[in-house]
Amino acid sequence: HMSGPSLQMSLHFSSMDREARVLRYREKKKARKFEKTIRYETRKAYAEARPRIKGRFAKRSDVQIEV
Numbered sequence: 001h002m003s004g005p006s007l008q009m010s011l012h013f014s015s016m017d018r019e020a021r022v023l024r025y026r027e028k029k030k031a032r033k034f035e036k037t038i039r040y041e042t043r044k045a046y047a048e049a050r051p052r053i054k055g056r057f058a059k060r061s062d063v064q065i066e067v
Helices: 015-030 041-049 060-066
Strands: none
Touching: none
16 A cells, blocks of 8 residues: 555546456455454463353453352
């Protein structure tokens, strides 16, 4: 991406360039995934081990009070 004073100059693309950009945008849009992906196994494991109150994370000291 461009920024600064060069932005105004690049505002009008050639029709071929725009076509290519739009095509790429459409292709990427088709490939979008909205499922939840787990990036870090360690974080997942830690989150599952953490104590929860009504589904939300809680401090260890808060656990005794609620139960």
